[in-house]
Amino acid sequence: MDEVAKARMAQVLHHRKAGLALGEPVAPPISVATTFHLPEAQGAAYYYGRSGQPTWDAVEAQLALLEAAEVVAFPSGMAAISAALIATLRAGAKVMIPSDGYYVTRLLGRDLLAVYGVEVVEVPTLEMAVADFTGFDVIYIETPSNPGLDVLDIAALAARAHAAGAKVIADNTTMTPLLQRPLDLGADLVVAADTKAPAGHSDALFGHVAGRDANLMARIREGRRQTGSVPGPFEAYLVHRGIETLEVRLARMCESAAVIAARLKAHPAVRALRYPGLDSDPSHAVARTQMLNGGFLIGLELADEAEAEAFLRACPLIEQATSFGGVHTAGERRARWGDKVAPGFIRLSVGVEPVEVLWTAIEAALPGGKT
Ligand SMILES: Cc1ncc(COP(=O)(O)O)c(C=O)c1O
Known part of the structure; x- marks a missing residue:
């Protein structure tokens, strides 16, 4: 862990402090409400549970500090991956994904993206380092890859992808934002299964997308509202607790x-x-x-x-x-x-x-x- 990661972790442990009024709980409450008091006037922080709610916000605030980016939380790693790909692709677009990464991402490419008119090209992780990105809209990487543990030079790959006009999405699940920071290395979006080390106790499915492009992140947040791919408050609480350690x-x-x-x-x-x-x-x-x-x-x-x-x-x-x-x-x-x-x-x-x-x-x- 370097000084940047340590400083971010310390901030995570105290992220709620500034917002607490006298006598409020230090740990975030598990908010199970689906509806929020909303007389006439709009502009409330919360109005309906599918659009936003306080326990997700607590986890998103932690992850935003760790990623130094905007974060949208999802009910699983796959939900986060789907959301990132849907937001960056459309019919006729072309995406490169690893042929040797997490296998369900490949299935998503074959069974969902391809059906909706996206061209999905599978390339082994190490070959992505030299693959021709011409004509691609998105280069999706997983490094270290699961399970082979091959590693791609994220900065070099992102520079080549951007020169070819493609965005880079990095699955950072095997590392977490404490051990590797793909956004700092040029990735446009990070996706991760917080089901793994962040939750850490094999009892909560969760995921997130992180990014620094406000328009793209707004599309991903709105996509969550429209698809209803929302995390549960109990899982959000468990992940918040997990991230503290x-x-x-x-x-x-x-x-x-x-x-x-x-x-x-x-x-x-x-x-x-x-x-x-x-x-x-x-x-x-x-x-x-x-x-x-x-x-x-x-x-x-x-x-x-x-x-x-x-x-x-x-x-x-x-x-x-x-x-x-x-x-x-x-x-x-x-x-x-x-x-x-x-x-x-x-x-x-x-x-x-x-x-x-x-x-x-x-x-x-x-x-x-x-x-
Ligand atoms: C690298 C990687 N990404 C994404 C996922 C999907 O995460 P989830 O099971 O939370 O949907 C996994 C799950 O094993 C994974 O290993």
Whole structure:
């Protein structure tokens, strides 16, 4: 975490203070109202729950500080991604998306955008660094990519995309605004699944779009009102609470991930390992210029499906679940969702367990370990 991220995090923790009257609660209330008192005069801060309400506002205020941008909250990462793409595309437009990123984004391209007349071109993350952007309206990137952890130079890509007349949308889910700031590097919009590290406890779906173009953000906010893609107040409350500890959780998770990645890399049962924080990783040179650390995700390849499944079953400190960024270390074989990775490839999301206890459990569960 650099000084900018630390200062933003400190502001996040006190963001409500200036607006509090004597005796008002420090934590934001969970406002469940769908209607707000609205006699004749217009101009009230809130009037109907689909248009805006105070618990979302509290989270948007936190995220706006972290992103240094305007933020619109959504009920999931996919809702945020859809909103950003719908606002920047139209029939006849052309978008480039990663062929090796989060697979539901690809499905959205194939099953929704293409049906509405958008040309969707899938390109592997690393090839986007050199792909020809001529004729494209939007270049949609995910860096580090999920699950392969390939890294794109955001600033270089944004400069090329802008020269070609395209906007850049960056999915920053694997990093969060505390670890990487794509808007500062030239991206036009950031999208993220706050379901992951920001919520952090595997109990709330949430997402957001961030951007610095007021007109574009107004379209996205109005799009939320028109599509009704609105977050629930309980989830907003949970995410607000989660974000307050995001920095301390990330610090533990990323520090542990760096330790575990280095040990896994040296382990004889591990066929291949991806962690952008390791000097030896093919993504490291770019990663160190734009990521504040190596993150909390590790790509780990064992011999085959049977060996990988046996490892996941044997390790009592790995939750066998399909998400990441939570307090519990989690792992899964991504080939089970059709990702183009080896059958023995596991995406490991390192949690907040004390690192030596976690490593002892991982080592014991690996082939040749003492279970
Ligand atoms: C990189 C990435 N973006 C977006 C999403 C979608 O987020 P959500 O599940 O909140 O819709 C995910 C979910 O796994 C993801 O990994």
